[in-house]
Amino acid sequence: MSAKRALIIRHVPYEGVAGYREPIEAAGYEVDRIDVSDPAFSALDLCEPDLLIMMGGPMGVYEQDRYPWIGCQLRRLARRLDADRPTLGVCFGAQMIAAALGGHVYPGPVKEVGFHPVRIHDHALDSPLRHIVDVPILHWHGDTFTLPDNVDLLASSHVYEHQAFRRGRSLLALQFHAEMGLDPRFNAWIEEWPESVAEAGGDETSLRAAHDTLGPAAVQAGQAMIAEWLGKLQAR
Incomplete structure (x- = not known):
């Protein structure tokens, strides 16, 4: 029997799967990746990967006028979700899922940047998500979304109500970044978007210190969350 295939869609080089790679591979998936800038991306069948x-x-x-691939990706994603594929x-990936299911994605009133827990309903x-209860995890976004029909809201924060949702066992959307905390690409985030840190009321020194102190536990909790999700996915 051939191995299960997981495909990562990377929208920018410094936002990869990070800490989630370990539980995905441990669940038996061969992990592949494609950037949206790859010429082959536009012809890719998003229904094909197992995950x-x-x-x-x-x-x-x-911003589909600025990034034409967004509309193309949304159409193919909608077909995958219609087929109930895992x-x-x-973050942006969760917002894409919300949009593909009929939700509205829009700029929120404030930036949410930094480490703090989410409230699990x-x-x-x-x-x-029980694995991340009371665990400070990384948030880095300014957009939010209306909740699509027929999904289950799992978590909220003190800044934004819609932090995580699921549909059955096959779909999980996470606004936060429980995969980040040990990945050196975090430094690129700060270098790329220092204004987001400031707009959220923080500063780079404090955020780097929080990353060093809280990051390892955040990743450990995030990995346990994904491992359990994948285990239930395989048992369905």
Whole structure:
């Protein structure tokens, strides 16, 4: 039997799968990756991989005039979701899932940047998100979305209500970055978007210190969350 294939869609080079790679590979997936800048991306069948992982990016789902690939990706993503194929979205990836399911993605009133916990809703305390209860995890976004129909809201923060949702066992969308905390690409985030740190009321020194102090536990919790999600996915 051939190995299961996981495909990572990377929207910018400095937003990869990071800490999530370990539990994905441990679950038996051969991991591949494609950048949206790759000429082959436009012809890719997004229904084909056994697992699709869409990572973050600084663009907005509503910026399709500036990034024509967004509309193309959304159409192919919608077909995958209609087929109930296993899909994980992180930050911009989660917003793409929301949009593909009929939600509205829009700029929020404030930036959410830094390490703090999310509140897991009572009905979701037995979900894979139980691993991140009370764990400060990284947030880095300014966009948010309306909740699509027929999904289950799992988590909120004190800044934004819609932090995580699922549909059945096959779909998980995470606004936050529990994959980040040990990846040196975090430095590129700060260098690329120092204004976001300032707009959120923080400073680079404090954020780097929080990353060093809180990052390892955040990644450990995020890996446990993804491992449990994949385990339930395989058991369905």
